[in-house]
Amino acid sequence: MALEFLKHDVNANPSQPLLLHPAGEILGRIGSLETRLARNEREVDAAQAVRFRVFVEEMKAQLPPDAMRLRRDVDVFDSFCDHLLVIDRAIEGDVEDQIVGTYRVLRQQVAMSHGGFYSASEFEIGPMLERHSDKQFMELGRSCVLPAYRTKRTVELLWQGNWAYALRHGIGAMFGCASFPGVRPEEHALALSFLHHNVKVSGEWAVSARPELHREMDLMPREGVDARKALAAMPPLIKGYLRLGAMIGEGAVVDQAFNTTDVLVVLPIAAISARYINYYGADAGRFAS
Structure with a gap:
């Protein structure tokens, strides 16, 4: 399925995705790895192929027949989101062959022009957005990295790209679904x-799973939870969010199609640990200016 993209310059309509970063393509670099936004339809197609390899071939997601036939994880959001890529320049071949990881990014201005955020299908995010009408939100989703690249530096590079993107667009908070494997919350x-018990959202950041989808997360009493063992059992992406200072929404949602149990991550920029702002800001700031 071909995706139609419009070409935008830096003064383009803010409700449309920004496919080229105004300060240049590169948002971060570590060794042979670099991160930047997808520039064209071919690169988005390659990112969708990486997503298919991870979500379908590895995690056993069940996509619509057309997507399974094309061997691409694709949905309607892809055409108006920005796609953050991790590229390994040490791999021989075209740039499409060098994509080893990806994140899908959706800014609030764009989302409101196209029917809303992806996460709204699982979580009641509307009240949270209304309580923070002075902030711009950014949704992160479809995060995946090929198995050989699931290292600390790849995760750091993805976050360097996200941070540079957030700085460029004046983002006040990030959020998005993060997943545990399988459809039985009891296994986690x-x-x-x-x-x-420890990082549930509250107060002005309160947000919960849609009532008809809500699954309890309070499966063990607080005193029965061994923090060290719990953290060891977390998917790396969720642990990474927690290190930055993220909170987790009330209730989980089972996604039968993707064979996952989802939680909502909420990360206000003001809550990000100062040491991480210093760590990422020192380098990513120059890419976002």
Whole structure:
């Protein structure tokens, strides 16, 4: 399925995705790896192929027949989101062959012009957005990295790209679904209970799973949760969010199609640990100016 992209310059309509970073393509670089936004339809197609390899071939997601036939994880959001790529320049071949990881990014201005955020299908995010009408939100999703590249430096590079992007667009908070493998929340009772008891959103950031989809995360009493074992049982992406200072929404959602149990991550920029702002800001700031 071909995707139609419009060409934008730096003064383009803010409700449309920005496919080229105004300060140049590169948002971060570590060794032979670099991160930047997808520039064209071919690169987005290659990112969708990476997503298919991870979500379908590895995690056993069930996509619509057309997507399965094309061997691409693709949906309607792809055509108006920005796509952050991790590229390994040490791989021989075209740039499409060098894409080893990706993140899908959706800014609030763009989302509101196209029917809303992806996460709204699982979580009641509307009240949170209304309470923070003075902030611009950014949704992160479809995060995946090929197995050989699931290293600390790849995760750091993805976050360097996200941070540069957030700085460029004046983002006040990030959020998005993060997943545990499988559709039985009880299998993740320790980790889910830790999240519920220790980092559940509250107050002005309160957000919960849609009532008809809500699955309890409070599966163990607080006193029965071993924090060290719970953190060891977390998917790396969720642990990375927690290190930055993220909170987790109330209730989980089972996604049968993707064979996952989802939680909502909420990360206000003001809550990000100062040491991480210093770490990422020192380098990513120059890419975002």
